[in-house]
Amino acid sequence: MSAIPSTTRRPGRTRAIGRYVLIVAVCLVVLFPIYWMLITAIQTPASTLRYPPHPWPTDINLNGFRKVFSDLPIARWLGNSTFLALVATAITTVLAIIGAYTLAALRWRGRALFGLLLMTTQMMPEAIVVIPIYQLYSKTHLIDNLIALSFLHAAFVLPIGVWILRSAMAGIPREISEAALIDGCGHLAVLRRIMVPLTSPAIVAVAVVAFFASWGEYLFATTMITTSERYPASVGLATLIGQLDTPVDELLAGGLIYAIAPVVLFVLIQRYIISGLTAGGVKG
Structure with a gap:
């Protein structure tokens, strides 16, 4: 049985990769506000209001x-x-x-x-x-x-x-x-x-x-x-x-x-x- 040409497999694989990239991008957009809410809640207000803001918590504080x-x-x-x-x-x-x-x-x-x-x-x-x-x-x-x-x-x-x-x-x-x-x-x-x-x-x-x-x-x-x-x-x-x-x-x-x-x-x-x-x- 002859192998499936790579030109036939590539479009399907490209579509699958594009679909997963889109899913990951949508998940990041949806989950980012929850993530930002979490790191804001577990650090001091001074760290939260620092500009530019850090994308991860820098001063853990559960007060x-x-x-x-x-x-x-x-x-x-x-x-x-x-x-x-x-x-x-x-x-x-x-x-x-x-x-x-x-x-x-x-x-x-x-x-x-x-x-x-x-x-x-x-x-x-x-x-x-x-x-x-x-x-x-x-x-x-x-x-x-x-x-x-x-x-x-x-x-x-x-x-x-x-x-x-x-x-x-x-x-x-x-x-x-x-x-x-x-x-x-x-x-x-x-x-x-x-x-x-x-x-x-x-x-x-x-x-x-x-x-x-x-x-x-x-x-x-x-x-x-x-x-x-x-x-x-x-x-x-x-x-x-x-x-x-x-x-x-x-x-x-x-x-x-x-x-x-x-x-x-x-x-x-x-x-x-x-x-x-x-x-x-x-x-x-």
Whole structure:
């Protein structure tokens, strides 16, 4: 068997090398801010503000992390963020399952229009509705209430969750649910025994999307929460930014701690997220 000419192998090898170079370049661009955040957090402010800046840490100093835990209620802030994210995730997941089943499995007039209107809510910036929502919350005495804020977070991520699950449920053959209905199961039983187990990766994806959205939300949190003891971490860390002085080492050390939870969560369940987001991609 004759060898493959080198002229044939070279274009494919060149494309592969170019692809890897592009991947490495994109990774460097994405990871550089995280790297710079890390070296800024572990060295003195004087070293950080030196010009020209050094691309590696020159004066290791962990006082930023020490001050975060000694001078700031970082544990309380992280606890508030966790509470907000978990409640918003639970609300979003439950309502998204019900809403997706309604759109995917039931036949009713106006279903397509309702689904379209549901998605158009994502075109509305939060800044437009923050004032009327604040007035509504103020009149109903829901200001400075973490549970009320979690409902608000869930309301804005719910349409995305409904559509993710709707695509997954639409990919399940209707014959399965129809057979269950004929055998005497009600719609709630079909939803609980058939739809939920078969779309569990998509449900996990919705839960993760809701968790991340609530964990990193800032606008509504800084508007609706006025007591420092109830600050989520996103608002609490932002209070370190001052007009005349900003403790950069404390701010970035707290930011690294704040970023650990979602990163660890994503690493642990990333395969479920990918399979969940692609569920129903063929039949929708």
